[in-house]
Amino acid sequence: MPSDPFTPGVAAGRLSADRIAANFADLHPPLDDHQAAVESDRCYFCYDAPCTQACPTSIDIPLFIRQISTGTPEAAALTIFSQNILGGMCARVCPTETLCEEACVRHEAEGKPVEIGRLQRHATDRLMARNSHPFQRAAKTGKHVAVVGAGPAGLACAHRLAMKGHDVTIYEAREKGGGLNEYGIAAYKAPGSFAQDELDWVLGIGGIRIEFGRRLSGDLTLDDLRATHDAVFLGMGLGGVNALTVEGSERNHVEDAVDWIARLRQSADKTDIPVGRDVVVIGGGMTAIDAAVQARLLGALNVTIAYRRDKAAMAASEFEQNLATSKGVRIIYNAAPREITDTGVVFVRTRSEGGKLVETGETFEIAADQVLRAIGQTLAGQPEVLALEGRKIAVDEHGRTSLAGVWAGGDCASGGDDLTVTAVAEGRDAAEDIHAALGA
Amino acid sequence: MADLTSTFVGIKSPNPFWLASAPPTDKEYNVRRAFEAGWGGVVWKTLGEDGPPVVNVNGPRYGAIHGPDRRLLGLNNIELITDRPLDVNLREIKAVKRDYPDRALVVSLMVPCEEEPWKRILPLVEETGADGVELNFGCPHGMAERGMGSAVGQVPEYIEMVTRWVKQNTRMPVIVKLTPNITDIRRPAEAAKRGGADAVSLINTINSITSVDLDNFAPEPTIDGWGAHGGYCGPAVKPIALNMVAEIARHPETADLPISGIGGVTTWRDAAEFIALGAGNVQVCTAVMTYGFKIVQEMISGLSQYMDEKGISSVDEIVGRAVPKVRDWNDLNLNYVTKAVIDQDKCIKCARCHIACEDTSHQAIAMSDDRVFTVKDEECVACNLCVNVCPVDGCITMRKLEIGETDPRTGEVVREYANWTTHPNNPSARAAQ
Numbered sequence: 001m002p003s004d005p006f007t008p009g010v011a012a013g014r015l016s017a018d019r020i021a022a023n024f025a026d027l028h029p030p031l032d033d034h035q036a037a038v039e040s041d042r043c044y045f046c047y048d049a050p051c052t053q054a055c056p057t058s059i060d061i062p063l064f065i066r067q068i069s070t071g072t073p074e075a076a077a078l079t080i081f082s083q084n085i086l087g088g089m090c091a092r093v094c095p096t097e098t099l100c101e102e103a104c105v106r107h108e109a110e111g112k113p114v115e116i117g118r119l120q121r122h123a124t125d126r127l128m129a130r131n132s133h134p135f136q137r138a139a140k141t142g143k144h145v146a147v148v149g150a151g152p153a154g155l156a157c158a159h160r161l162a163m164k165g166h167d168v169t170i171y172e173a174r175e176k177g178g179g180l181n182e183y184g185i186a187a188y189k190a191p192g193s194f195a196q197d198e199l200d201w202v203l204g205i206g207g208i209r210i211e212f213g214r215r216l217s218g219d220l221t222l223d224d225l226r227a228t229h230d231a232v233f234l235g236m237g238l239g240g241v242n243a244l245t246v247e248g249s250e251r252n253h254v255e256d257a258v259d260w261i262a263r264l265r266q267s268a269d270k271t272d273i274p275v276g277r278d279v280v281v282i283g284g285g286m287t288a289i290d291a292a293v294q295a296r297l298l299g300a301l302n303v304t305i306a307y308r309r310d311k312a313a314m315a316a317s318e319f320e321q322n323l324a325t326s327k328g329v330r331i332i333y334n335a336a337p338r339e340i341t342d343t344g345v346v347f348v349r350t351r352s353e354g355g356k357l358v359e360t361g362e363t364f365e366i367a368a369d370q371v372l373r374a375i376g377q378t379l380a381g382q383p384e385v386l387a388l389e390g391r392k393i394a395v396d397e398h399g400r401t402s403l404a405g406v407w408a409g410g411d412c413a414s415g416g417d418d419l420t421v422t423a424v425a426e427g428r429d430a431a432e433d434i435h436a437a438l439g440a
Numbered sequence: 441m442a443d444l445t446s447t448f449v450g451i452k453s454p455n456p457f458w459l460a461s462a463p464p465t466d467k468e469y470n471v472r473r474a475f476e477a478g479w480g481g482v483v484w485k486t487l488g489e490d491g492p493p494v495v496n497v498n499g500p501r502y503g504a505i506h507g508p509d510r511r512l513l514g515l516n517n518i519e520l521i522t523d524r525p526l527d528v529n530l531r532e533i534k535a536v537k538r539d540y541p542d543r544a545l546v547v548s549l550m551v552p553c554e555e556e557p558w559k560r561i562l563p564l565v566e567e568t569g570a571d572g573v574e575l576n577f578g579c580p581h582g583m584a585e586r587g588m589g590s591a592v593g594q595v596p597e598y599i600e601m602v603t604r605w606v607k608q609n610t611r612m613p614v615i616v617k618l619t620p621n622i623t624d625i626r627r628p629a630e631a632a633k634r635g636g637a638d639a640v641s642l643i644n645t646i647n648s649i650t651s652v653d654l655d656n657f658a659p660e661p662t663i664d665g666w667g668a669h670g671g672y673c674g675p676a677v678k679p680i681a682l683n684m685v686a687e688i689a690r691h692p693e694t695a696d697l698p699i700s701g702i703g704g705v706t707t708w709r710d711a712a713e714f715i716a717l718g719a720g721n722v723q724v725c726t727a728v729m730t731y732g733f734k735i736v737q738e739m740i741s742g743l744s745q746y747m748d749e750k751g752i753s754s755v756d757e758i759v760g761r762a763v764p765k766v767r768d769w770n771d772l773n774l775n776y777v778t779k780a781v782i783d784q785d786k787c788i789k790c791a792r793c794h795i796a797c798e799d800t801s802h803q804a805i806a807m808s809d810d811r812v813f814t815v816k817d818e819e820c821v822a823c824n825l826c827v828n829v830c831p832v833d834g835c836i837t838m839r840k841l842e843i844g845e846t847d848p849r850t851g852e853v854v855r856e857y858a859n860w861t862t863h864p865n866n867p868s869a870r871a872a873q
């Protein structure tokens with residue numbers, strides 16, 4: 001008997017393939033030409049624009065919007081890509097409500113910012129559809145840089161280095177590139193094969209080779225890389241997860257949300273991804289939201305996000321929280337997990353007292369046949385020699401680590417939010433510094 | 441990438457985008473910023489003769505017409521020529537030209553209508569190293585009352601006379617800036633040419649009152665209760681300027697006279713349109729006064745993209761390309777028949793096309809009870825009004841009837857080209873064979 005949302009336990013195919021496909025369609029569908037014309041007309045071409053200041057990659061937003069409004073979306077795309085080579089992905093995944101669009105003066109004026117993200121997508125889609133790479137490499141320098149990790153940070157760094165004429169080898173542990181663009185981002189933000197298409201398009205610059213299945217601190221050592229390359233950039237992201245130290249967390253129906261999402265992302269039509277009838281997601285960030293929403297979209301009947309602290313403390317933005325609740329996810333605040341049983345999760349209620357979280361002692365249980373842990377990722381497999389700042393590789397404003405000739409950026413490095421766009425900015429800026437350091 | 445470099449009357453600039461003589465070019469500070477932003481050249485704010493400078497009003501100088509969302513469509517000003525001392529301007533011009541030898545720097549001049557003042561000022565300008573002069577025969581307010589600006593520009597004989605004096609007294613290229621406040625723009629252009637001008641530039645501003653204060657019953661901008669007419673510019677004047685440029689470009693007497701196109705240029709497309717109608721380059725004022733110097737980046741990227749896509753390698757290839765297509769009405773093909781077609785997928789059912797046609801035109805768009813709009817081919821005269829009032833770009837288009845098709849409105853078969861001169865209704869028609 002085929003399963004449906006009421007089927008108990010963990011089951012695949014709770015909804016029809018069509019329904020699942022519709023559920024996972026583009027969260028923000030692209031603007032058509034008319035919509036883009038109307039929306040681009042709304043931009044005031046602000047000087048020293050607040051939106052640009054709020055963009056971690058400092059895209060010249062007023063300029064690219066003007067280029068759209070004058071009928072040259074391809075020129076607009078060049079403006080975007082010259083600052084952010086993953087401008088296509090960022091247009092899809094950036095939490096614009098806390099970045100450029102929050103800063104837009106029209107948000108201040110009438111509560112309706114210019115839809116910068118969707119305009120960016122309009123432009124970048126247009127140029128990428130031409131299937132040719134828009135940038136050229138400078139004359140070869142003869143220098144060779146190692147980049148660890150083919151995620152946003154590594155790709156942005158590699159692209160900028162290649163553009164400057166350096167040769168780059170990316171060492172990537174997984175069998176596919178793109179990092180969390182390929183394995184982490186919610187499927188409805190980057191539907192289809194966009195992550196791989198974008199990767200291929202970026203590599204179109206030439207001069208970048210990716211070796212898959214190569215792992216730093218596995219088959220590679222930092223010493224090897226330093227010995228055989230002129231510089232090393234680490235963009236290895238956060239490979240580990242925080243441990244959930246409650247009783248029962250080793251049970252079979254408990255899994256890390258990032259692993260579950262990675263499998264979901266690798267499934268072609270998602271009808272083969274098992275999901276519980278009663279799903280509990282523990283955590284309060286973007287990963288928790290994405291896991292919960294996607295569980296609902298697969299047909300889970302009850303999905304609950306349980307977060308230790310209050311709503312204001314939640315890392316996921318208001319927009320993300322609203323997205324989750326609009327998809328039928330329930331968010332429970334001030335609930336700390338105490339025990340995972342075979343049938344549910346026991347929580348203890350909390351409240352904050354003078355900034356400190358205290359448990360009230362009052363407990364309750366939520367039924368769960370699947371529990372997803374989303375309490376944060378951690379650095380893993382980084383070379384021991386590198387100094388840390390907090391729990392990340394310490395870097396200065398140029399991305400330099402404590403070891404000469406080694407740079408780092410993206411989620412694995414200190415500073416900045418853990419966002420795709422921040423990783424791109426840090427990778428790009430490190431490349432500029434590497435280029436300067438190589439003196440080529 | 442396309443090559444945007446431009447040579448206008450022998451003056452080289454990295455692109456054909458110049459700033460017009462106006463506040464954006466009034467002083468060194470502005471012009472340096474403009475060059476840093478990427479402008480190819482500037483025409484310095486008009487200089488007057490040595491002595492106490494003119495004084496400007498100290499109340500509002502501008503009035504404006506806004507479109508929806510307060511988009512600035514037209515600007516009206518009552519500013520005069522530069523109100524800074526001549527020697528200060530000359531010193532600054534020299535310093536800027538020295539630092540930006542690759543950019544065009546032309547100096548706009550307006551002195552009294554006598555030869556002596558011109559003889560005095562020209563060597564001073566030459567000494568700065570400037571690339572050329574532009575004679576401001578266009579300013580419609582303040583200076584005209586003093587016998588300068590458009591007071592000269594409206595009298596072709598004066599234009600010719602002054603231009604000749606200037607040509608005799610300088611080796612620099614001379615551009616004559618024309619006023620649009622005249623019935624036939626070809627007359628002043630001819631006069632400039634006769635006087636020996638190397639080029640004309642146009643348009644200067646159009647006499648205007650932008651609005652009236654209905655509480656105080658005074659024109660805006662109001663200076664202590666009164667107002668004076670000003671000069672109108674900005675996107676609103678572009679169609680007027682385009683026509684004037686085209687008239688000069690296709691007039692046999694002036695067809696070979698280089699033109700610097702001015703009036704409402706705001707985007708790369710505006711610039712390309714002026715150039716296609718015969719302008720060798722363009723000058724911009726209101727657009728930078730609205731958005732700042734940075735807009736030149738869009739002009740550069742847009743024109744480059746356009747040229748690349750068209751396989752055009754130099755700006756000169758565009759100059760005047762549309763001029764042969766500008767004809768008199770009498771030349772137009774009366775057997776060219778089109779019909780409006782509504783794209784039902786794009787239609788948002790606002791009924792603007794219907795009511796425009798129903799109330800004011802040819803009752804050619806039917807409206808059904810469920811708001812479906814259909815063109816009645818038997819009524820449509822192809823006036824294009826619906827296309828222009830429809831809020832959705834590309835929703836209504838014109839379909840051309842092929843030769844041999846029957847026009848349902850007239851019942852006649854569409855034939856080969858024929859114009860009014862041979863039309864049977866024309867009393868003076870030449871017999872068609």
Ligand SMILES: Cc1cc2nc3c(=O)[nH]c(=O)nc-3n(C[C@H](O)[C@H](O)[C@H](O)COP(=O)(O)OP(=O)(O)OC[C@H]3O[C@@H](n4cnc5c(N)ncnc54)[C@H](O)[C@@H]3O)c2cc1C
Pocket residue numbers: 093094095148149150151152153154171172173174177178179180181184185186189214215216217218235236237238239258261286287290381409410411412417418419420421423
């Ligand atoms: C579920 C989820 C959803 C997210 N949603 C969003 C979102 O909507 N918007 C947004 O802006 N951000 C989002 N993020 C954050 C964003 O994905 C990251 O900030 C971004 O991917 C960081 O890029 P990175 O290049 O630093 O690391 P990663 O993307 O993690 O890439 C690191 C790469 O290095 C490889 N690697 C790791 N260790 C090694 C090693 N030892 N040797 C060789 N290679 C190695 C990995 O396989 C991977 O390919 C989300 C994150 C998660 C987990």
Ligand SMILES: Cc1cc2nc3c(=O)[nH]c(=O)nc-3n(C[C@H](O)[C@H](O)[C@H](O)COP(=O)(O)O)c2cc1C
Pocket residue numbers: 460461462463485486515517519520521522548576578579617643644645672673674675677702703704705723724725726727
């Ligand atoms: C405030 C202002 C001052 C101007 N002053 C001059 C001037 O001193 N000399 C001149 O030749 N034109 C002057 N102009 C006219 C401009 O150079 C230009 O011809 C006109 O504004 C049309 O171009 P636009 O539509 O791009 O503004 C002035 C225009 C404005 C708005």
Ligand code: SF4
Pocket residue numbers: 042043044045046049050051052061062065103104105106114116
């Ligand atoms: S802040 Fe808003 S209106 Fe201003 S430039 Fe940016 S997008 Fe345009």
Ligand code: SF4
Pocket residue numbers: none
């Ligand atoms: S634009 Fe500047 S100088 Fe002009 S009125 Fe405003 S503040 Fe004053």
Ligand code: SF4
Pocket residue numbers: 782786787788789790791792793794813829830831832835836
């Ligand atoms: S004006 Fe355009 S959108 Fe409006 S009803 Fe007519 S065709 Fe449709």
